[in-house]
Amino acid sequence: MLRLVVQRLLAVAPLLFIVSVIAFSFTSLLPSDPVDLILGDTGTEEQHEMLRERMGLNEPIHVRYFEWLGRAVQGDLGTSYFNSVSVAGAVMQRLPVTLSLTAASAFIAIVVGFAAGVAAALRPRSLVDRLATLGATFGQAVPNFWFGLLLAAVFAVWLRWFPATGFTPLTTSPWEWLRSITLPAIALGLSSSAAIARQVRSAMVGVLQQDYIRAARAQGLSRRRVIFKHALKNGLVPVVAVLSFQITVLLGGALIVEQVFVINGLGTLAIAAVRQQDIPMIQGLVLVMVGLVVAVQLVTDILYGYLNPKARPS
Amino acid sequence: MSGQSQKAGGPLSGRARARRLSFYAITLPATSFLALLVVVALGADWIAPYDALKQNLLHALQGPSAAHWLGTDDLGRDVLSRLIVGCRIALIAAAEATSVAILLGVPLGLWIGYRGGWWDWAVMRVVEAIMSIPGIMVAIVIIAILGPGLHRAMIALGILFSTSFLRLARGVVLSEREETYVKSARVIGAPDRRILLRHIFPNIAPPLIVQLTLTVGAVLLAEAGLSFIGLGVQPPNASWGTMLNTAASFMELNWFLAIPPGVAIVLTVLSVNLLGDVLRDSIGRGIAVGVSPAAPSARFDAEASSAPSAPLPARGDEVLRVEGLQVVVSPSGGPEAPVLTELTFSIARGETLGLVGESGSGKTITGLAILDLIGAAGRSTHGSIVLDGTDLRSLSEPQMQAVRGNNVAMVFQDPTTSLNPAFTVGDQIAEVLQAKLRLSRKAAWARAVELIDRVGIPRPAERAKAYVHELSGGMAQRIAIARALSCNPKLLIADEPTTALDVTVQQEILDLFRDLQGEFGMAILFVTHDLAVAAHICDRIAVMYAGEIVEVAPVDDLFAKPLHPYAAGLLAASPHGASRNPPLPTIAGTVPRPGAWPAGCRFSDRCAYRRESCGRRVPLTGGSRLVRCLRADELDLGSAS
Numbered sequence: 011m012l013r014l015v016v017q018r019l020l021a022v023a024p025l026l027f028i029v030s031v032i033a034f035s036f037t038s039l040l041p042s043d044p045v046d047l048i049l050g051d052t053g054t055e056e057q058h059e060m061l062r063e064r065m066g067l068n069e070p071i072h073v074r075y076f077e078w079l080g081r082a083v084q085g086d087l088g089t090s091y092f093n094s095v096s097v098a099g100a101v102m103q104r105l106p107v108t109l110s111l112t113a114a115s116a117f118i119a120i121v122v123g124f125a126a127g128v129a130a131a132l133r134p135r136s137l138v139d140r141l142a143t144l145g146a147t148f149g150q151a152v153p154n155f156w157f158g159l160l161l162a163a164v165f166a167v168w169l170r171w172f173p174a175t176g177f178t179p180l181t182t183s184p185w186e187w188l189r190s191i192t193l194p195a196i197a198l199g200l201s202s203s204a205a206i207a208r209q210v211r212s213a214m215v216g217v218l219q220q221d222y223i224r225a226a227r228a229q230g231l232s233r234r235r236v237i238f239k240h241a242l243k244n245g246l247v248p249v250v251a252v253l254s255f256q257i258t259v260l261l262g263g264a265l266i267v268e269q270v271f272v273i274n275g276l277g278t279l280a281i282a283a284v285r286q287q288d289i290p291m292i293q294g295l296v297l298v299m300v301g302l303v304v305a306v307q308l309v310t311d312i313l314y315g316y317l318n319p320k321a322r323p324s
Numbered sequence: 325m326s327g328q329s330q331k332a333g334g335p336l337s338g339r340a341r342a343r344r345l346s347f348y349a350i351t352l353p354a355t356s357f358l359a360l361l362v363v364v365a366l367g368a369d370w371i372a373p374y375d376a377l378k379q380n381l382l383h384a385l386q387g388p389s390a391a392h393w394l395g396t397d398d399l400g401r402d403v404l405s406r407l408i409v410g411c412r413i414a415l416i417a418a419a420e421a422t423s424v425a426i427l428l429g430v431p432l433g434l435w436i437g438y439r440g441g442w443w444d445w446a447v448m449r450v451v452e453a454i455m456s457i458p459g460i461m462v463a464i465v466i467i468a469i470l471g472p473g474l475h476r477a478m479i480a481l482g483i484l485f486s487t488s489f490l491r492l493a494r495g496v497v498l499s500e501r502e503e504t505y506v507k508s509a510r511v512i513g514a515p516d517r518r519i520l521l522r523h524i525f526p527n528i529a530p531p532l533i534v535q536l537t538l539t540v541g542a543v544l545l546a547e548a549g550l551s552f553i554g555l556g557v558q559p560p561n562a563s564w565g566t567m568l569n570t571a572a573s574f575m576e577l578n579w580f581l582a583i584p585p586g587v588a589i590v591l592t593v594l595s596v597n598l599l600g601d602v603l604r605d606s607i608g609r610g611i612a613v614g615v616s617p618a619a620p621s622a623r624f625d626a627e628a629s630s631a632p633s634a635p636l637p638a639r640g641d642e643v644l645r646v647e648g649l650q651v652v653v654s655p656s657g658g659p660e661a662p663v664l665t666e667l668t669f670s671i672a673r674g675e676t677l678g679l680v681g682e683s684g685s686g687k688t689i690t691g692l693a694i695l696d697l698i699g700a701a702g703r704s705t706h707g708s709i710v711l712d713g714t715d716l717r718s719l720s721e722p723q724m725q726a727v728r729g730n731n732v733a734m735v736f737q738d739p740t741t742s743l744n745p746a747f748t749v750g751d752q753i754a755e756v757l758q759a760k761l762r763l764s765r766k767a768a769w770a771r772a773v774e775l776i777d778r779v780g781i782p783r784p785a786e787r788a789k790a791y792v793h794e795l796s797g798g799m800a801q802r803i804a805i806a807r808a809l810s811c812n813p814k815l816l817i818a819d820e821p822t823t824a825l826d827v828t829v830q831q832e833i834l835d836l837f838r839d840l841q842g843e844f845g846m847a848i849l850f851v852t853h854d855l856a857v858a859a860h861i862c863d864r865i866a867v868m869y870a871g872e873i874v875e876v877a878p879v880d881d882l883f884a885k886p887l888h889p890y891a892a893g894l895l896a897a898s899p900h901g902a903s904r905n906p907p908l909p910t911i912a913g914t915v916p917r918p919g920a921w922p923a924g925c926r927f928s929d930r931c932a933y934r935r936e937s938c939g940r941r942v943p944l945t946g947g948s949r950l951v952r953c954l955r956a957d958e959l960d961l962g963s964a965s
Contacts, residue, residue, distance in 0.1 A: 024449070025449075025452060025453055025456060028449050028450065028452075028453040029453045029456065029457065032450065032453055032454070033465075039469050147594065147597065147598065147601070148590070148594065150541075150593075150597060151541070151589075151590050151591075151593035151594035151597055152590050153545050153548050153549060153552075153568075153586070153589055153590075153593075154549075155548075155549060155552050155568065155572075156548075156568055156582065156585075156586040156589065156590075159568065159571065159572055159575060159582045159586070160582065160586070162575060163575055163579045163582065167575060167576055167579070174575075174576075220741065221736055221738065221741040221742040222741060222742050222743055222744040222745070224692075224697060224699075224736075224742075225734070225736050225742040225743070225804070226744065226752075227695075227697055227728070228695050228697055228728055228729070228733065228734040228736075229728065229729040229733060229734075229756050229760075229807060229808070230725055230726065230727070230728030230729025230730060230733075230756070230759070230760055230811075231725075231729070231755070231756065231759055232725060232759075233725075235759065240744050240746075240747075243744075243746040243747070244744070244745065244746050247746075258456070258458050258459075259458065259459070261458045262458025262459050262460035262461055263458075263460065265458070265460055265461065265464075265553075266460060266549045266552065266553055269552070269553050269572075270572060277553070280461065280464055281464070281553055281554070281555065283468075284464055284465075284467060284468040284472075284555065287468065292465060292468055295461070296457060296461060296465060299457060299458060299461055300453075300456055300457055303456045303457065303458070304456065307456070317746060318745075318746065319745065319746065319791040319793070320745065320791070320793050
């Protein structure tokens with residue numbers, strides 16, 4: 011298993027490098043001049059030139075890239091053009107917020123998706139199957155932020171069970187955290203649970219037709235054991251690949267759902283950064299997000315190796 | 325279900341009809357809705373009752389009324405008019421982003437796929453990098469470069485979604501360029517571009533269309549999302565996303581504002597996705613209309629009961645006694661058709677009965693019927709399966725579960741698929757011991773290793789930790805046999821256990837069966853199509869044809885003098901039974917499908933000795949040898965050897 015981890019880490023390194031190049035060069039394509047952004051219309055021509063020199067903007071782009079990368083590796087993602095805060099600090103402050111939303115919605119998506127998918131697969135064409143398929147079709151057509159609005163209208167504004175806006179950190183109060191995260195997580199998790207349910211259903215229907223399922227039943231093992239042990243472990247294999255993709259989708263969706271519930275996470279930061287053409291902030295956000303996605307992929311790869319012995323390096 | 329469909333009759337079965345019905349039930353509303361959208365979008369200026377941008381602060385945030393069917397927003401603008409204008413925006417957005425995605429992705433994908441090498445490598449790494457960033461973040465970064473606004477945001481989404489078209493086009497090229505026709509086109513010197521266009525493009529079209537529908541749905545959602553967070557369509561222009569943005573701010577004052585744009589988005593995306601699903605299904609299957617086998621079985625039942633076979637003479641040492649068993653199946657939802665009828669045989673303690681016949685004669689389903697594992701498509705309707713004095717057909721599912729493994733076990737044809745790929749082989753044996761014999765984890769593992777040793781696998785403790793893909797076919801079959809025998813069953817059903825194996829290994833496995841039978845004393849029902857294999861291992865042979873037994877005889881008697889023309893035909897067609905020089909004779913024709921059996925003797929269509937009287941049902945008759953042929957006494961089918 012250690013070999014698998016090392017192998018995957020080595021495979022991931024070039025990806026991170028390419029992403030950093032893309033993040034740096036693309037955001038350097040921004041139309042605005044950072045010096046103008048910082049000084050505005052004030053300042054003399056000399057002051058502009060001095061700042062440009064001090065920020066190293068007169069250097070060639072590859073020199074600037076390696077300087078930026080060198081600092082980024084040490085955890086220094088630069089300083090916001092807009093309010094002079096450290097990018098790493100600002101990102102790290104918001105990261106737990108977006109992470110808890112993503113994790114909570116992933117949890118919901120996985121639980122609901124698996125339950126619906128397995129239930130549908132056990133009795134193809136039954137009422138349960140039709141309802142699950144119908145629900146999945148609808149779930150994938152509903153925009154997460156609109157679903158969030160509806161949930162907020164019913165459960166926060168009308169019934170007052172949950173707060174309509176805001177976020178309480180887990181460390182402040184686990185109960186209030188749960189209350190503040192529930193509606194956003196459900197809103198965000200819906201379409202992913204639909205996608206997972208579809209995948210689980212088709213994977214399980216395929217697995218349940220396999221010889222080894224019938225053979226296990228012929229051996230007198232109970233239907234429940236055969237389904238939840240023998241079939242599920244094999245059925246999970248194709249689902250794991252989807253899972254990693256879905257968590258990436260959830261991370262992106264969190265940026266939008268945050269806006270519905272006025273949650274101060276990476277989404278709010280990203281939207282402000284784009285509006286303000288805050289280059290270091292955008293670069294830092296992209297890098298951190300890719301780092302998260304890569305970490306998720308690593309976990310799912312290891313999971314994949316556990317579930318599918320053939321995928322293990324020997 | 326089946327009863328209804330039988331009554332309905334006609335060329336379409338009930339389920340096929342339901343499927344076609346649901347095909348139209350999906351495509352018709354979805355297509356009409358999308359057509360309506362296009363009409364509304366084109367005629368927005370004429371249809372909209374008000375100017376979508378005209379403010380009227382005196383009538384702000386009103387609910388639905390006769391003047392404003394869907395109410396007004398925070399600036400007193402008519403919601404219905406804005407919804408109608410938003411419809412046009414949504415279609416423009418979808419068209420723009422999808423076109424950009426296709427125009428960018430497909431040519432680039434075709435090119436790198438065909439070109440290969442360094443370019444392919446570099447582009448694919450960039451694509452992977454982009455795909456590892458959440459899509460909405462990619463769009464946000466591109467918008468940061470291009471600036472916000474509908475058209476720029478759609479270019480951003482187009483670039484984002486071009487990656488999936490690129491990968492699709494590249495994938496098709498990579499697989500097609502290895503096809504013979506492309507290679508031969510290259511050999512005769514057709515220029516590259518022509519090969520690409522003439523041969524590869526038609527193959528891309530179907531997956532492209534499916535990807536297109538997926539993209540349109542995703543673009544609609546993404547556009548709404550971007551406009552919602554203020555990076556897409558800019559106020560005061562109306563789009564469904566910006567309308568929801570407004571609604572979010574005034575949720576407490578007028579929640580209804582969120583309903584019209586949200587419902588519009590959901591219905592549009594739903595229609596596109598549903599059409600995509602239908603397209604994908606029909607492209608995947610090549611639009612098939614299910615025509616079921618014409619097989620009303622009512623006539624059959626009447627005749628089956630008109631000519632009952634003589635009851636099997638009782639024997640003292642029977643383990644299994646199957647009598648008058650009938651099994652029906654309804655493949656893919658068609659009407660039920662019998663696959664086994666009047667099946668009667670018995671097996672004595674320690675005896676091996678061979679069940680021999682061509683594919684489709686019902687051998688395998690016999691084994692599964694004994695275990696009650698035919699599956700949802702079939703069921704047994706008549707007869708008894710008595711195992712050691714208990715009729716298995718009368719048992720409940722939990723009781724049956726106790727019988728499986730403990731009293732009856734089964735070895736399947738292909739060990740590489742009948743063992744679970746995700747668990748070690750030792751685990752799979754130990755699991756049975758734990759579940760059935762209530763052994764402890766440790767004891768079960770120790771016993772599993774013993775069993776693996778017993779079936780002749782060297783270094784059993786090590787092999788127990790192997791996965792099935794790490795074992796050879798012969799070794800895997802030994803494991804499957806060890807698992808089947810783990811609870812010392814009275815009856816072992818072996819379904820073509822040597823067919824999937826190398827010829828050299830077959831012999832070893834057959835010897836193993838004989839050895840183990842000596843030690844464990846179980847009776848074996850040995851299903852095979854290979855008479856040579858049957859001759860090697862069986863004591864008696866039952867020959868099956870079209871769902872019934874046509875002859876039962878001790879193995880030597882059968883080989884010396886078959887009584888049924890089909891048994892004689894099988895023997896003659898077997899390489900061991902015929903002289904080497906003349907080519908092997910074959911039996912003309914094939915086994916008729918269930919439901920298409922001749923009314924009388926089911927072999928009569930292929931039989932050289934057919935008489936007028938063979939049009940009637942023929943019972944299985946005889947004493948120590950049983951045969952289902954009217955002319956058994958008069959025919960001399962001779963020795964096969």
